[in-house]
Each structure stands twice: as C-alpha cells, then as structure tokens.
Amino acid sequence: MKAHEIMVREVYKVKETDTIRSVLEKFIDHGISGLPVVNERNEIVAFISDGDIMRCIGKHKDYVMDTFYFVEVIKGDEDAFEDRIHKILDKNVMTIAKKKVHKVKWDEEVENFAAVLGEKQIKKLPVERNGVLVGIISRGDVIRSSFQGLL
Template sequence: MIEKGCFKMNAESIMKTQVIKVMEDSTVRSVIEKFIKNGISGLPVVNDQNEIVGYISDGDIMRYVGKHKENVVNALYFVNVLQGDDDKFEERAKKILDYNVMEVARKSVYTVKSDEDIEEIARILGKKQIKKLPVEQNGILVGIISRGDVIRNAFSYLL
C-alpha cells in the first residue's frame, strides 16, 4: 500500500470523476465522434442506471475494419472473395458506423472498486495490459483511472 504521509492512495483519490462514457443504445458513430472530440481511445459503456455493461476501444473497432475476418476459415474467405463478398476497408468502415456499440464493445470489463489501493490498480493495469480501468461503487460507474494517473500519483512525491 502506498501512502504519502497520512494520505492513502486508492482509486477514489486518483480517479477522474468526469468520465466520458457512452450509453449502451448508442452507435459506433457516436463513439468515434467522442474519441475524436476528446482525444481518447476508449470509454465505458453504461446502461440507464449508469451501470458498466461494456468497454469499447479503438482496438475493438479496428478488429471490425481490419483486413482479417474473424471466425472465418481461410478457404471460406477465398470463396467469399471469388463471389464478390470481400468488402473494401472503406466499405467496412462505413458499415460499422451504424452498428450498435454493444455489437463491438467488450462485455467482460475489468473494473475496480473506489476503495481499491493503487498497488492493486497498478498490478491489474500491468498484468492485463489495459490502458484504463473504470471505477465502480455498487455496480455504478463513479470514475476512471489510466496508467498515466497511476504513474503520476505513485511517483510524484518520490521525485
């Protein structure tokens, strides 16, 4: 547990409470608009009760517009190409804009409670190789923590 004087560093003490998020009934278009407007690359997906139901990142979107096709056997892929079913990048990119966010978002989301200590947060971010962790309290989204938040807070008093 990292402490600075009497100050215990936990999720609540380092999280950002102004969370950019998207509703579960939104489109991928609205997600990408938020990415561009806010200079971010991922955000939590919530329902009407502000419960975390998913997380969408630029990587999730790239899986849909990249050259590979998921769950398609190579032989089947070539049959599709011969039949003209091989969409070009721009066509795939246009199609995904109108998808519901939950068609693309990860439904299994790593989260931390607001009282989680910074050492455990750092462990999760490092081990799971993720950039951000939503913070929840009683299932409700209350904040978000990035790897940068952990580094700045954990090391600022050591420098």
C-alpha cells in the same frame, strides 16, 4: 492510496443503445481511446476501445494447412476498407464492445489495480461505487500519483 483519490471523475461514456458513430465522435472530440458503456442506471455493462474498432475495420490473417505446409490467407470481410468503415458507423456499440470488463472498486488500493493494468495490458479501468460508474483510472494516473514528488 485508494482509487477514489486518483481517479478522473469526469468520465466520457456511451450508453448501451448508442452507435459506433457516437463512440468515434467522442474518441475524436476528446482525444481518448476507450469508453465505458453504461445502461440507464449508469451501471458498467461493457467497454469499447480503439482496438475493438481496429479489429472490425482491418483485414485479418489466418493460416490454413495446404497439403504439407501452412499458407497465409487474408480472412474477413471482402468489402473494401472504406466500405468496412461506413458499415460499422451505425452498428450498436454492444455488437463489438467487450462485455467482460475489468473494473475497480471505489476504495481499492492502487497496488491492486496497477497489477491489473500491467498484467492484462489494459490502458484504462472504470471505477464503480455501489455498482455505478463514478470515475476512470488510466496507466498515466497511476504513474503520476505514485511517482509525483519522487523525481
């Protein structure tokens, strides 16, 4: 089975010039958790997920050496949570999107990208044909297409 046989063709996406606000609107409006980021030629240049947003709005723990033991320190933006939320809205999507994107070729076999989804703990993979975004495949798409009719 090949990628184009199981991919979702209607892909929600954002442009590299969009803001985090537009990303969040799509997440909320469509009940999704990740989007490919494309340039003006519809080429995949990045991917943004709900995890990327969480890393920006949450506080982070760090451990520092204090004399002879490690001490947990909350690190990151000193602003209040609500302030961090407001600050991120108008940032460009490319400031936090992952630029190294795992992609699937249009004619790739399912067993190859199923391994990537599992090993890399990725929820979705954009599908490209001739360098252009043409679809998206989720873990659920792989499960449904692989086991349909067997249960």
